[in-house]
Amino acid sequence: MDYNLAEKLAIIKAIEEVILADGQIENSELDFMSQLMQILRFDTSLIKESRDITNKEYKSILKEMPNNKKHALTVLLNEMGSADGKLNKKERKIISKILKKAGAKINKSYD
Numbered sequence: 001m002d003y004n005l006a007e008k009l010a011i012i013k014a015i016e017e018v019i020l021a022d023g024q025i026e027n028s029e030l031d032f033m034s035q036l037m038q039i040l041r042f043d044t045s046l047i048k049e050s051r052d053i054t055n056k057e058y059k060s061i062l063k064e065m066p067n068n069k070k071h072a073l074t075v076l077l078n079e080m081g082s083a084d085g086k087l088n089k090k091e092r093k094i095i096s097k098i099l100k101k102a103g104a105k106i107n108k109s110y111d
Contacts, residue, residue: 001072008042010061011073012050014098018080021094032083062102070104
């Protein structure tokens with residue numbers, strides 16, 4: 001799937017929110033992020049650049065993405081949340097909040 005620059009930045013920002021949700025950054029999460037950047041062909045310099053966009057901006061960008069990209073976002077966020085072997089309550093809450101703002105379908109177990 002091809003993403004434009006704004007979408008890439010918004011996705012990275014969302015993933016970073018999930019990583020930071022529980023207040024701990026695990027090596028498995030960093031490893032997964034690195035793998036994800038390679039798979040999606042996102043340049044690692046975009047991580048720093050994504051920190052320059054506001055929460056309102058990135059959520060607006062996610063909302064404008066087509067449904068197939070929103071579905072991919074759902075999968076990516078869930079995989080990131082589970083990267084350390086557990087999807088805790090804080091991560092589920094952040095994922096739910098991001099997906100709601102993006103207008104994506106949400107797994108009922110998040111509510």
